[in-house]
Amino acid sequence: MRIRRAMEPAQPPSDSLTIHTSTLFDSKSKRFLPNLSLTISTKTGLITKVHTREEHALPNHNLTSPGTVLDLRGLTILPGLVDAHTHIFLHPYSETSSLHQMRDESLVERVVRATNHVKAALLAGYTTYRDLGTEGLRDADANFRDTINRGLIPGPRMFVATECIASSGGYETRLENTGPGGATAPRISDPADGVYGVRAAVRRRLCAGADVVKFYADYRKRALRFPSGGWPGVRNPNVLLFTxxxxxxxxxxAHRSGAPIAAHAQSPEAVVMAANAGVDTLEHGHLPSEEALEAMKKNGTIFVPTLSVFDVSLPGGDEGTRRARKAILGHTKAAFDKGIKIAAGGDTGAFAHGDNAKEVELLVEAGIPVEDVLQAATLHGWEACGGDRCGRRFGYLAEGWAADIVAFEGDLTRDLGVLRRPVFVMKDGKVYKGDLEDSA
Ligand SMILES: [Zn+2]
Known part of the structure; x- marks a missing residue:
């Protein structure tokens, strides 16, 4: 579909843009609203006004003063999507394992790949990334975020964690076999121990440019003792990393410094401890446990179940895999039914950037209503990034919120496949995708 743009060359250059819509998703009420027009400041990238048009009144572009009008009527409009758990420096594990990416790919290669990744994500309608760890590139995500913010490359608005915090020997490339020549494996976390040590680590992360702090509450760290496939039926267990x-x-x-904090946790015990500590978001937490759900509910923790990474890591279609997959989806649905707030984040990077909608599809497959999933992928994404601590509001289309707008042809509630095909993408009032047609 061609999107009509009415330009009036005689008008003085304008900072304001009006967008007409006929089906706009309200991510607070979870309803699609008709006949809304938005006014946007292209200077600030914020929405300055939202008003309802008379039902049958067609907008007269000549009367819409001043300047430029975009007509997105006939399309389904969503706030720009938020992927709440990504890794820009990773590409699909099916191409190269994360260990080999971290160990063998150069800084330059990984940055060039990330440049392609963020462009693919933006064009797929994802205007915000919460990027939770560089996996071996130290604090490069903070610098990378800044190149996007300075307009050097197109990409989502990024909130980054720099290195994750883990206890000594908790989250690192395994070194048991390191020879006398010394280690060649990169550091993949900021190790810290003890209450003073971990406080210092949080301060180091924030100083390094982190928007959000992430720590590993537990990890399957005994990889060499329990090699995958080595001892059939024996799994590398999750080990608690912190008291x-x-x-x-x-x-x-983190909270004293005005920063949100996220915890990686898989075992129910780690989920309970992290939730009780008051983390803003809990990542993964896939093992079914009523106690884990109770703790998240009680503490108002946002749950980011990262269904996509489990989906890509469950190989084959055998009975055991099917059962494991069903259990993970069922646990996520149970969390939703309990009233736990869910944000959509795929652990994107383990699979391709640009395929971010996979997480939305899996949340719907888990049995969560489409409207709630769309809220998880927009407004709850903003909350996962820190809400008002972000310094910008996004994920909801209203006055004072960012003009992050994605448009689709078709009805998302009937055909979720539509989500894979955005025809228009705007971030901060700037159009990145859209077949715009000039007309007088
Ligand atoms: Zn991750």
Whole structure:
């Protein structure tokens, strides 16, 4: 579909743009609203006004003063999508394992790949990324974020974690076999121990440019003792990496500094500890547990179940895999039914950037209503990034919020496949995708 743009060359250059819509998703009420027009400041990238048009009144572009009008009627409009768990420096594990990416790919290669990744994501309608760890590139995500913010490359608005915090020996490339020549594996976390040590680590991360702090509450760290496939039926177990006091201290330190904090946790025990510590978001947490859900509910934790990464890591279609997959989806649905707030984040990078909609599809497959999933992929994404601590509002289309707008042809509630085909993408009032047609 061609999107009509009415230009009036005689008018003085304008900072304001009006967008007419006929089906716009309200991510707070979870309803599609008709006949709304938005006015946008292209200077600030914010929405300055939203008003309802008379039902049958066609907008007269000559009367819409001043300047430029975009007619998005006939399309389904969503706030720009938010992927709440990404890794821009990773590409699909099906191409190269993360270990080999971290160890063998150069800084330059990984940055060039990331440049392609963020462009693909933006054109897929994802205007915000919460990027949770560089996986071996230290603080390069903060610098990368800044290149997007300075307009050097197109990409989503980024909130980054720099390195994740783990206890000593908790999250690192395994070194048991390191020879006398010394380690060649890159550092993949900022190690810290003890309540003072972990506070210092939070301060280091924020100083390095982190918008959000991330720590590993647990990890399957005994990879060499339990090699995958080595001992059939024996799994590399999750090991708790911090004490309750250490987790409490990290959360306190992040919050004192006005930063949100996220925890990687897989075992129910780690989920409970991280939730009780007061983390803003809980990543993964896939093992079915009523106690884990209770803790998240009680503490108002946002749950980011990262269904996509589990989906790509469950190989084959055998009975065991099917059962594991069903259990993960069922646990996510149980969290939703309990009233736990869910944000959509795929652990994107483990699979291709640009395929971010996969997480939305899996949340719907889990049995969560489409409208709630769209809220998880927009407004709840903003909350996962820190809400008002972000310094910008996005994920909802109203006055004072960012003009992040994505448009689709078709009805998302009937055909979710539509989500894979955005025809228009705007971030901060700037159009990145759209077959715009000039007319007088
Ligand atoms: Zn991740």
């Amino acid at each position: 309750q006091e250490e987790m409490d201290a990290m959360v306190d330190e």
